[in-house]
Amino acid sequence: MRKKYLAVAAVLFSSVFMYGCVASEGDLDFLYSRQREAETNIKKMQKDIDWLKAEVKKEDNILNLNEKIFEFENKLLELEQIIGKMHAQSEERFKKIETGLSAEAEAKSQAPVPQPQSPSAAPSEQASESPGVEPATEPSPAEKDPKENYELGLKKFADGNYEAARALLREYLAAAPRSDEAADAMFLIADSYFKEKFYEEAILxxxxxxxxxxxxxxxxxxxLNQGIALLKIGKPNEASLFFESLIEAYPDSPEAATAKEHLKTLSTPGE
Incomplete structure (x- = not known):
């Protein structure tokens, strides 16, 4: 009887032991399943985090771009103020020059001109006073070709007589503002100021x-010359705007290559 009891007990114990082992394997499978699910979720979350990081980076880029635009707008406003100030100064100088020229012309016109009476004048006076006889009129001189002023202005410019060149070229532009050479004439006027180091007038x-x-x-x-002129008067930030605009609009031009060199120099510390 004791042996039978022990045998039954042994069977029960082994059954319980086996049941415990089966339960433990099921738990492990469940844990493995949960682990795989967690790993999948982690990978998905990592992708979401990477996406969020990319979006944040985009937002940062947008913020940086907005800050850059704001900075450029401020520089542009400052540049407009500078150009406006230079324009006002130039207008004042031109007015002073015109006032001086007008005063000189008026003084000359008011000066008495001697008119000696010659004996030969008497017959002509009598003829003009005779009824039915009209005095002879002198032929009007031929009108001057405006291009003569342009060509003479070119010569004065080449000789380094920039003030005289400007005067002649302005006369030409007044007579032929839309001619084929008008743009060249305007450029020579601007360039004459640049060569004389009147940089503000040149910019305008x-x-x-x-x-x-x-x-x-x-x-x-x-x-390009506007940017260089701004550098000459101590406005490097404004000069950079002109160089960058030139490079963007005419990237393959020789002037753009020169502008890049200026920007490189401006961005180098200690320059």
Whole structure:
């Protein structure tokens, strides 16, 4: 009886043991399943995090771009104020010059001109006073070709007589403002100021060309010289705007290559 009891007990114990082993394997499978699910979720979450990081980076780029635009807008506003101030100063100088020329012309016109009476004048006076006889009229001189002023202005410019060149070229432009050589004449006026180191006047004259002749092949050179002129008067930030605009609009031009060199110099510490 004791042996039978022990045998039954042994069977029961082994059954319980086996049941415990089966339960443990099921638990392990469940844990493995949960682990795989967790790993899948982690990978998905990592993708979501990477996506969020990319979006945040985009937002940062947008913020940086907005800050850059805001900075450029401020620089542009400052540049417009500078150009406006230079324009006002130039207008004042031109007015002073015109006032001086007008005063000189008026003084000459008011000076008495001696008119000696010659004996030969008497017959002509009698003829003019005779009834039915009209005095002879002198033929009017032929009108001057405006291009003569342009060609003479070119010569004065080549000789380095920039003030005289400007006067002649302005007369030419007044007579032929839309001629084939008008843009060249305006450029020579601007360039004459640049060569004389009147940089503020040069900037304004170059701008006048850009606005009047927007498709002229001289536009890149005008923008380049504007930037250089701004450097000469101590405005490197404003000069950078002109160089960057030139590079963007005319990337393959020789002027753009020169502008890149100036920007490189400006971005180098200690320069």
């Amino acid at each position: 004259e170059y701008q006048n060309i850009i606005e009047t002749w927007p498709v002229s092949p001289k536009i890149p050179l005008c923008q």
